[in-house]
Amino acid sequence: MDLLRSWLRGQAHDEKAHAHAYDGGGGVIKEAPMVIDGRCLTIDEFVDHVDALTFPLGLPNRIFLHHTWRPTRETWNGLSTILGMKAYYERQRWVDEQGRWHEGWTAGPHVFVADDGIWLFSDLNYDGVGVAGHNRDSLHIEMVGNFDAALPDGPMWTNTVAVLGALHERIGLPPEKLNFHRDFSTKTCPGLQVQKAWVIPQVQQWVAEFRARRHTSVAGLRRKLRELAGEALLPATRGTALADAARERGLLGPLMKEVPIEVDGQAYVVQFFAEALLVPVNQWEQVLSLAEFEQQPRHDEVSLAASDDSNMPIYDVTTAPGDVISTDRLH
Template sequence: MSEELKELAYKNRWIINNRWANEAYQVDASQVADRLVALATGQQIDTDSTLSSESTVDVESYGTFEPPEWQVKVEPFPIVGRRFTRDSFIKYVRWVKDNETYTWAPSGITMHHTGYPDLTMRPNGFTEQHMLNIRHGYFTQRGWNRGPHIFTDDNGIWVFNPLSARGVHAVFFNNTRYGIEMLGNFDDLDEFRNPRGETARSNGMFAAATLMRYAGISSAKLNFHRHDPETDKKCPGKHVDFSAFEDEVLSILVTL
């Protein structure tokens, strides 16, 4: 058996045992993970092992949901680059959890504002072309081959970096946290008070709560970019209060 298979089997089992949101499905998935590890490492397989005959995939959770194709599918720097409604974002997060191979083990969420561009520069929010442009800018100007996982605007929730892969958004948090960028410059009071900015923040809160509920992230693991000791930015904006923001995320979480 290949080393890669062993590594994937162990990682898969760790994620199921430590990052699973729905305990009812964790039991079945955990048994599958044990057998996969046994197969990958050539251990004796217990044929009497009582695997449930029911499917371990929660098909009902996303029904006939078809995920959109990634805009850029190849290395270096693949991006999803697609917009989701709140409802389809929930389905997508659940679909990814069941169908993509995670190459990292996320345990938290870090919130950002875009700052530049601000709301005035994106009067109609983002487009798919903007996602490609952001990728191009990160790649050619900053030398990144990953970016934040999510952008939100007043129209919805954009998945940028694949959710199953580590992103780049805050030096100290890249290894462990999803990055969510909300459109606007919330150091500026007009942008903060703009209803479009409020909607972008509200969509950011919804995205964070969804990752907590459906991607196994603890509700205690939300923070702001400005909590990164490696930055002197006020991100996600000096007018955004952390406690009030966190309270709103948690109040959304209980509705999911």
């Protein structure tokens, strides 16, 4: 099943990517210009961006960490470098399964993490390019710099830990499942000095702190909603059957005082209460009441059928550019 899902995901992405390719002469198929995002985000902006991802072809099940080697942190020049790499990728040639030559990759790494921010490159919703033979259902994160001789540090490393933490949390993948490029290559990427025993605990700590912050924000949601409702809500009361039942059901608050009524000769007391419904943006089928939202587990790890290496596809159905290597290919 995982192999079929991977194949379908790859086919859909390849059809989208090659829709505007044309014969560039000499039998070489010239791919359309690569579409990139190009924005530079802060950590908070990146977390919001990741929360809004929809993954229309299915959740990725692996995250790879890379280093660029070149450009270095010293030669990095923000958007100018991003556009330069885009132009470089668009000149690369590769051969498909039918032996046809193509010019231009259709995707690259998903994120370049630098001292000046988190740069979005290929769309995180779809497969990118990072490790030969291992690009299906995978996300590729590039640290800007050469870390064979020195550990990453400073704002770039702070940003990297946040990127890895946010993505692992979003797709429900434990940080200890993090992959390095060199796990599937003879390369040193993401740098000889970068070891999982050093990286993973930092990502785990970021995730734990992120969950704690999010849990606190959820706890304050009811207060914020009451503030939004303003004078429409009456002060909450205690000790009456209706007030206690409303509290147990997680209703937001009373809209009116208790009123006696009679139905078929039976005396009742009625009171209107406000209910709040929430739905994630772009996930319109997942409507929850405020009480349901508050009761959602916030610390459970999502179990993915394809999370374990033993369940991963043993090969990629299509070849390059899904199976060409990334910016560190010369290292």
